[in-house]
Amino acid sequence: MITIALAEDHHVVRQGFKLVLAAEQDFKLVGEAADGLEAVKLVEEKKPAIMLLDLMIPRLHGLEVVRQLRRDHPQTKVIILSMHADEPYVMEALRNGACGYVLKDCTAVDLVQAVRTVAGGRRYLSPALAERALTGYVEHPGASDLDVYETLTNRERLVFQLAAEGKTSAEIAAALFISPRTAETHRANLMRKLSLRSQTDLVRFAIRRGIIAA
Amino acid sequence: MLMVSAGDPIVVMMSHPAKILMVDDNSMVLFAMGHLLRSEGFTVLEAKDGAECLVQARAEQPDLVLLDVMLPDINGVELCRKIKTSPETSHLFVVLLSSIETSPDSQITGLEAGADGYITRPIENRELVARVQAMLRIRLAETALRKAHDDLERRVAGRTEELSRANGALKALSLRMVDVQEAERRFLARELHDEIGQTVTCLKLVLEISLRPENPAQQQSFDEALGLINDLIERVRQLSINLRPQMLDDLGLMTALDWHLKRYQKQTGIAVQFRHTPMPERLEPGLETAIFRIVQEALTNVARHARVKEVTVRVWANAGRAGVQIEEAGAGFDVASVLARRASSGVAGMKERAELLGGEFTLESTPGHGTCLTVELPISENESTSVEAGGGI
Known part of the structure; x- marks a missing residue:
């Protein structure tokens, strides 16, 4: 016998899932919750083997419920029910300790399979996700290696070059046909962006980057 | 609007008789000139040296200062500069008077120190009065001009403030509009995704478990119905994402x-x-x-x-x-x-x-x-x- 708790705020959806679960002889639904806080309390009281948890449940977000359950009730395995097939949601859920992730537009077979697999101590992803998982999860979400110098605008880059050569704001302004005040603003902006405090910092930075010769 | 014409007697134009401060260390000059000016209807004040002149100028705010160039404590040109550079008296009209320093150079020096006029003695009484009146007319015109200018400045400042208030309100409104639009999109996206999307999803589930056809003839239309529901689910999902991704x-x-x-x-x-x-x-x-x-x-x-x-x-x-x-x-x-x-x-x-x-x-x-x-x-x-x-x- 596999004991199951169901946390889902959407009434119609809950009825649908109950229908699916009721069809299995060895499944026993031990309780229902309509929000995240109730869900946590339900697990504390009934200690089910499986918690079917809606990701977008109100009052306490599904991800937070998973986090708490894994910490306080690791014997209950959580399967996320979600409308979101997007990788980031799946990853977040798994990272927070969910053992399964089932799309709500799955088939009845899929849901039953998920419960059996997770109860058996393995992880489960809906087939649509499992295929994508191969490509999706190995990819690193963006490269965290941006060099702030890259973010200077063309204008700021010109001002930087001239400032590194020791030109005053007035000279920079004259060279670029802009007002001294604008030149001063560009200079202040680029110093801030690059976290430079002084002209010396600026020159040192420029030399290190090979923008001017040492 | 300036309403000063050369012929108008100046005392009538001013709200009070014009107030003239005479500065001279010679009491005979003060007496004679004072008598002359009073008889023309002016209010006349007197000072015997630079220090007294500055005190009176500040306190009385005369319409005209007639300043002798030779004073015991300070040179009249220097005193004139002091009057013209002090904020309390810089707007006063100063005319230098001299019987000794009458050369063009001295007059130029005096005028460059900020004096509004330079009168050389000896001068006939009638001419002195005429000159004083001419000065007062200029002074009146200048006062009117300054007042007009101040009015204009005040009005510009007022309008500028109104404008910046209106701009502020506009900005707040725009910001609010962006916020409201975003909140509305968020609401619609959630409603589509969570309510409509989930209901349709559930419909599919119920269809599958309770209405699965027994015979192959029904199977085809059952599959078509499922296909339509899948399309609908995808449509709703895309619509919701395009409005605002919940992931954000x-x-x-x-x-x-x-x-x-x-x-x-x-x-x-x-x-x-x-x-x-x-x-x-x-x-x-x-x-x-x-x-x-x-x-x-x-x-x-x-x-x-x-x-x-x-x-x-x-x-x-x-x-x-x-x-x-x-x-x-x-x-x-x-x-x-x-x-x-x-x-x-x-x-x-x-x-x-x-x-x-x-x-x-x-x-x-x-x-x-x-x-x-x-x-x-x-x-x-x-x-x-x-x-x-x-x-x-």
Whole structure:
């Protein structure tokens, strides 16, 4: 016998899932919750083997419920029910300790399979996700290696070059046909962006980057 | 409006008899000139030296100061300079009088010290009175002019203040509009996704478990019905995502951006280089929305106009600011004309959005040499008062 708790705020959806679960002889639904806080309390009281948890449940977000359950009730395995097939949601859920992730537009077979697999101590992803998982999860979400110098605008880059050569704001302004005040603003902006405090910092930075010769 | 004509007796034009301060160390001069001026209806004050002159000038604010160049304690020209440079007396009319320093050079020196006139003695009584009256007319005209000028300044200041108040209100309204629009989109996106989407999903589930056909003849129409439901689910999902990706609220800017860029890459075939500095876990909701929308809008423009195979998106946070930059080496365009076409371009909208949040918007483009859009926004320490509550987890 596999004991199951169901946390889902959407009434119609809950009825649908109950229908699916009721069809299995060895499944026993031990309780229902309509929000995240109730869900946590339900697990504390009934200690089910499986918690079917809606990701977008109100009052306490599904991800937070998973986090708490894994910490306080690791014997209950959580399967996320979600409308979101997007990788980031799946990853977040798994990272927070969910053992399964089932799309709500799955088939009845899929849901039953998920419960059996997770109860058996393995992880489960809906087939649509499992295929994508191969490509999706190995990819690193963006490269965290941006060099702030890259973010200077063309204008700021010109001002930087001239400032590194020791030109005053007035000279920079004259060279670029802009007002001294604008030149001063560009200079202040680029110093801030690059976290430079002084002209010396600026020159040192420029030399290190090979923008001017040492 | 100045209403002074040469013939008008000046005493009538002024609200009080003109007040004249005579400064001379010679008491005979004071007596004689005082008598003459009083008989012409002027109020006459007297001072015997520079110190006394300054005290009276400050206290009495005379319409005219008749100043002898030779005084016991100070040179009249020097005294004139003092009167003209002190804020309490600089507006007073000063005429220098001298019987010794009458050369053009002395007169020039006196006038350059700020004197409004220079009278040389000896002078006939009638001429002195006529000159004093001429001076007072000028003085009156000048007063009227200054008053008109002050009025104008006050009105300009008033209008400027009204205008800046109106601008402030407009800005608040725009900000509010952006917030309301975003809140509305969030609501609709959730409603579509969570309510309609889930109900249809459930319909499919119920259909599957309770109405599965027994005979093969029914099977085909059953499969068709399922196919239609799947289409509907996908439609609703796309509609919801296009309104506002829930991920932005649930998982934050960086995750939502990464997801959006992958989706964009798949839909358009344009490769996206996504680079960023280490970012705070979450930024305030208004800021996350603004950056997401700017990237979204800019990338849509790239796909539409730039004709490129690759675009770079950079995101950074440092020194109290969050920045985003979208750069490509495509067709390019004339920035001024695009910004001028307000209604048609999302560019003007992005600029406005950035400026409403107190940020800077820089758009650099040259036809044939690509485009670089940079927006930097301040990260405020305290939560903004915007409508956006954000569904952070």
